[in-house]
Amino acid sequence: MKIGILGYGNLAKGVESAIKNNTDMELSCVFTRRDPSKIKLLSENVPVFSIDDIKNYKNEIDVLIICGGSALDLPKQTPEFAKYFNVIDSFDTHARIPEHFANVDKVAKDNNHIALISCGWDPGMFSLARLYGNCILPDGNDYTFWGKGVSQGHSDAIRRVEGVKDGKQYTIPIQSALNEVRTGKNPTLTARQKHTRECFVVAEEKADKSKIEKAIKEMPNYFADYDTTVHFISEEELKKNHSNISHGGFVFRTGKTGWNKEYNNIIEYSLKLDSNPDFTSSVIVSFARAIYRMNKEGITGCKTVFDIAPSYLSPLSNEEIRARLL
């Protein structure tokens, strides 16, 4: 399988590493909006091309993995390049998924391609855990906890506050809430009862720190509904101590079975990841295999992880996976 990557940030580097760790795949090329001659890949002997020339490679790539941002890049890029390629993205702006799905679906179908959107761990593997859990236990509760890990969206929000030079925000699950769920207490939890938010902020010289702290803590949607801690640190400290890319989380489905709903059940799916982008890209690469195989069978249009039979993800034959993993 020949994979192309669009973009070359952290996620793309993760995809490059994941391809190296899957022997049935090779990285064909990387496309960039920057000057290709300025990009130095981890891989030897893999060309970097300008995004402007991408159409020329439409017959040379089995799947294009689009590593742009959900806010501005993917809503344009995924439908645009589904014209030329089978594509995957990690679109995670939840409210806009129906619109994105429809746009991508039309182009992919019109061009006999397959596209997979919103792939990764959340959306992605956590979505699968929620779906399987809901189908098995229709009478029950869902709980998703994230962290401890850096939230890109919340870090961006901090950096938009006046007087802030740089900053990182950690989302931290509240252990007592996790334990209540895990021991079957089926609590009703507010946002504040599930996660705390811890911010490390580099202030501009002469900025009013108490004003920054207030602006962060009272920011609607992002921080107002949480217990938020703000630490002011130096730029050096931020680089040294807060470049960690680890993340993780927990998905629970709890629910009742039995004629009189007398039995309790707890399904838990959890991830502990040293590198958020490298795990996300490992998920994406296994789904790239799946959609490539599905497209060879004539399947086209936009898909999500829900539409992919798990056997398509594996490099092994169906006989082998039944023998080894069933």
Added chain:
Amino acid sequence: MKIGILGYGNLAKGVESAIKNNTDMELSCVFTRRDPSKIKLLSENVPVFSIDDIKNYKNEIDVLIICGGSALDLPKQTPEFAKYFNVIDSFDTHARIPEHFANVDKVAKDNNHIALISCGWDPGMFSLARLYGNCILPDGNDYTFWGKGVSQGHSDAIRRVEGVKDGKQYTIPIQSALNEVRTGKNPTLTARQKHTRECFVVAEEKADKSKIEKAIKEMPNYFADYDTTVHFISEEELKKNHSNISHGGFVFRTGKTGWNKEYNNIIEYSLKLDSNPDFTSSVIVSFARAIYRMNKEGITGCKTVFDIAPSYLSPLSNEEIRARLL
């Protein structure tokens, strides 16, 4: 969806309860090898028929759930009844899955039916956790722990020992081994290091208890490779304290990502179940929905959980699951 059940033991009663908990399904009838007039269902107004008349109902049931035993019933029943119905079983004799798959596949295809074998939680949901984990983290380790819960196979083995009147065996995961896996130590674990086995035995009057204990502890495959404890108790105690049907377990996939495999990742899927048969049957019933929908699309032949796109399991539309669960 109209469901039929073949057999009426604990698993079948679980299926009956699970159907009640899914509003898009109804139980059409139960088939039995016993005298139908002697069977009293939990459901009102659902007929019980003799297995001898099963062919007469071939146009009245969407999926037949076969609730027989893996040793003697399913190898015959599943291929036999795939002639007349879409069928599901929970076949769990691992070594014989290839043969069972082939037998069922042929009959199902010849009769335009779909069949799903080996459905439940292990094989079943645990198999899915293993497959997804292996595909995402190709360079890694698998760990499956079961329990605490009664193992039917090991309880049967105890009861075959001379001088034993009745008995139950609990499989218990060793907490320190679980913790080593969960904290990323990637241990190499023997059977003895993963589980202990605890037996509660009712001896025949005048039986030699030390001989029984020795026979159990030294039994190859079942007990010799484990630290096994044997308790002799009365028949009353066994009934009173060891009729518990709870079970559960843990599936881990640990593995490395990154260009130099510098990042560790731990995926954990776990179940805590008050009732083993009721959870198993809840899984089966959600997959019954899936295969019914797939067969309506013209898909035939034998499948496993690996072959079922998760969206088929849900009573919700694809738009709804994308909006609510992605």
